[in-house]
Amino acid sequence: MASEKDINAEIGRRIRQIREKQGITQHELALRCDIEASNMCRIESGNTNLTVKTMVRVCSSLNVPFYKLTEGIK
């Protein structure tokens, strides 16, 4: 079982990867999510202990299903 920090980091990497694939900036994604840009940076960098609420907002704004952020993580 991966550690909490490892999992938050992995989710952050996935968010960044999806965002970059869609060609939008952190600022733009933050706007769509109604999340502070500084927080979006913390999230993508794995420097926070994410909540379901935040993950839902990000998924929704990126148009990916919720489970995609955690799929396969052990």
Added chain:
Amino acid sequence: MASEKDINAEIGRRIRQIREKQGITQHELALRCDIEASNMCRIESGNTNLTVKTMVRVCSSLNVPFYKLTEGIK
């Protein structure tokens, strides 16, 4: 995309289902997770906005991979 509340409720239901299948009480699971029993009740009832940290502790104590709590949730 399901709402934050729906997803927290679904995760809570899954935790309860796995716990009951393993035949342990909320109190016992709370002990293993190092989480307050009152909080475990809130979690299973979907009355909190879960963090990754808490989900990791529960999964680890139930011996299920992290992704099982969120698998297939859209």
Added chain:
DNA sequence: ATATTCGTTATCATATATGATATTATTACT
């Protein structure tokens, strides 16, 4: 050189998850 864009980091305030504890309800057992 200097703006501009993008990401990062720092600081402080606020909202809320969780800890800690007590109380209550229900069920089962004696």
Added chain:
DNA sequence: AGTAATAATATCATATATGATAACGAATAT
């Protein structure tokens, strides 16, 4: 009836995610 076990709920304290804002660095363009 009484006791024990389990779960639910209420209250208050504490820790921390996030909001809000500012400053900084790097890259790019003008």
